[in-house]
Amino acid sequence: MATHPALQDWQDKVLKKMLDKAPEMRPEFTTLSGLPAERVALPTVIDDAYVAKVGFPGQYPYTRGVQPTMYRGRLWTMRQYAGFSTAEESNKRYRYLLDQGTTGLSVAFDLPTQIGYDSDDAIARGEVGKVGVAIDSLADMEVLFNNIPLDKVSTSMTINAPAAVLLAMYVAVGEKQGVPSQKLEGTIQNDILKEYIARGTYIFPPRPSMRLITDIFAWCSQNTPSFNTISISGYHIREAGSTAVQEVAFTLADACAYVDAAIAAGLDVDVFAPRLAFFFNGSSDLLEEVAKFRAARRMWAKIMKERFKAKKPQSQMLRFHTQTAGYTLTAQQIDNNIVRVAMQSLAAVLGGTQSLHTNSKDEALALPTEDSVRTALRTQQIIAYESGIINSVDPLAGSYYVEGLTDTIEREALALMSRIDELGGVIPAIEAGFIQRQIEDAAYTYQSAIETNDRIIVGVNKFQAKESITPPVFRVDASVGANQAAKLKSLREKRDNVKVDAALAALATAAKGTANLMPPILDAVRLYATLGEICNVLRKEFGTYSDLKSR
């Protein structure tokens, strides 16, 4: 093998350091039939072009992954998104999942919580506890994490517009458990831009929303150094119908907007950038997806280094969570979905994901049953323990096809990002409807191809079968709404309402000015002010955002 000084450099500086710090899981790795598995397979000739574009894992530009040993050192985090009904019920499901071998929690909140309404608000009718757990106050959060020590688990929370409030509740639960905020680990999604673009759980207009986000960055850098303060999400952009290129371009454009905002708020890029995390979709075109992940990593490294002048390697690393593509699940022949999910998970693992959620086969029908959640988790475990993929880092590197696609995705995504820059950035591009229209057009093209049988979806427009048995569906108890409302009523009677009112008034004052909003939110949360009360104060100060026109 021809050597290149860069290879020696990587071996000495990056790889050795990692092996010293965190040895691999086994002394040696072999294939199923006993052949040695190379840690990082390399081209026979390593030239400058290879080093610059592909390079070595754990080193700039991170095309091959953010860690030099990847899954030989540690498997990805198997993190199943879950939550429904009440805090009590969800707490049970989390403890079940932990028993079954998940390695991180991922909290799904119901829609009223995600949009900052209490369960007894008229607008919450029918929605309480439906797609996630209903959290109205710290009291619910205490129950949600009952007997789950917050210094032992890492918790991801899918919460955006009211992320500051839920983070404050998590910190307050930690306090009650005696866990200092410095030791908390996890992620809040906190990515409001993609809510305007694709997911819809926004509350406030873009500018005050960005302020809340940078306030969180600033506060967390002091108080929760191990918490990922944002999970910049392409997942929902893809679910809304985008292409892989659009997913990468819009996600990284969003990311640039957050970095710009944080820098404008006076933060040092190398202080907050290491806490930025990403979240992508794992869709069905396996090799395109692998190329997508690799391209995104390379692009981000370059952007952080060249555009934002980030110096720390951690600032340049794109670390991401993957969820398999919900939009590809079919309501017909639902067992087929297990195969789709397996394929999509392979894409995520071959693409070097840091954590993974696998969808359950019945999610096109309703929330998943416990059985189907288990199968989804087993899918990840089979890949981790039986497939042999973990033996070698970025095993598809050097494939003419995959490297070519990686380059193409990078090139096209950069072109799309520069169109956004021309429009003045992501927020003006959202306000002008540019991004949404791109996605809508792509979704229309995709769906039209299915309607005309140009694109085959097995079991839907080809190979259909008559299905006689309807699979069991999971149902949320209809009484959740009433129960939450009753709990709220007694909470409002029991707590010290004079203090609550004073805390809410202090929050309003802070919102009018420029002070960081996390401390007054935390004060209000500790006094059991409800999520809806806190968000209503902010609604009054910031105004609300309304949906975009569809064309």
Added chain:
Amino acid sequence: MTTRPFRVLIGKPGLDGHDRGAKFVSRALRDAGFEVVYTGIRRTPEEIAAAAVQEDVDAVGLSLLSGAHNELFPAVIAALEKAGGGDIPVFGGGVIPAEDIPGLKRAGIRSVFTPGTPVKDIIASVTALCQAQAAKV
């Protein structure tokens, strides 16, 4: 009656923001010659009903993916009745388990489209609803 485009209102009751399906159906209906009033996401049943009446539509379509259909679809029917539009036919779609469909039909939802329904079937069915409604005027 002269031939004229049918008017349909597509509403998203409830709080979920997944409007991929609603937008696709809106666009497909437009391309089939319908005038489609789209309400945007997160509308209350009362807002949808008021809009449907003011817009004098021939039919109302609802899209919901959060699982709250058993509460919210009938709530739209009730709101329409109250707003003086009880005669306007309502159809719906989304993540709806088969076993919920009979109940929704009993509540007055005229057709229910589940994931994977070909759009031409949706268009045909909406056309029939609109034709019957227009004949009454």
Added chain:
Amino acid sequence: MRTPADIIAGILARNPRAVGRAISLVENGDPRAGEILAALEDSRVAAATILGITGPGGAGKSTLTGQLIGHYRALGRRIGVVAVDPSSPISGGALLGDRVRMMAHATDENVVVRSMATRGRIGGLCAAAGAAVRIMALAGCDPVIIETVGVGQAEIDVVRLADLTALVMAPGLGDDIQAMKAGLVELADILVVNKGDHPAAEALMLEMTPVARERGRALVRTVATEGKGIAELADTATALAAAQRASGEQARRRQRNREAEAVDWAVELLRPAIRAAIHSAGPGCDPRATARAALADLLGRPSESLPTLSEAAFKPIIPISPIVESVEAAHGCCSATHA
């Protein structure tokens, strides 16, 4: 509610279903429409102010209209909105999305909104827009706002329908605004620079200030998404409308507009006969001569009595008398109001 009498009674009783139905009947050319149109000769219709909102696509017309609804509701006014979006020339269908931005008042019974498609009409409105506006006025709405489709320079129907027209512009729509300078900018009564929060808004204000001063037009800066400048815009419109009413300008405009609309309808009514006449005569080799001969035939007049083609060609479509005096009466001068 099927007979015209029922429907008219319903409109007068402010029943939203009746209002919606009446507009549909007119829009669809239903035989019952005639009686409804006749009912529009009414003092309520004469008294209501019709405010046109026009401007390029995406400038913020609907968002602004949504804010104006809130403003007028706070004053206790009952308000109507007719919002027009384009029909697809291919399918004839349309996506009517303006309402999305006006949903804050969706359940307020004193806010009536109707979305309409152009149905082949090219002037920025639909043929039944005038009737729709008047039906809303008969149902007690005052003012009635009419939002056009996103326009270029040629779509100026709105100035013939509204008592007052606001042209909404926004930074970042460069070419569209250049194109408009030759058309709508001349015709609008109020110039609005929306998206005042945009970094380039200042430049657009600077660009429009001399234009407004030259023509004696009010210039207002707004941030529709934040409700800024809305009160100024509404106050400007109210003052202008009052001044126009007092000076007789409103009556003159309305008369002129009605005449112009009548001409349109006359041409519309003649069209089938003309088509038949020309069809039976054959196109000939000079279509212009064919037209003249066919029309003369139809009118039973010698063709010499018709205007010559050079006389007929390219008259300015709609001469608008300037209203500089009234703006100054309302404002003292043409002020650039900042949000």
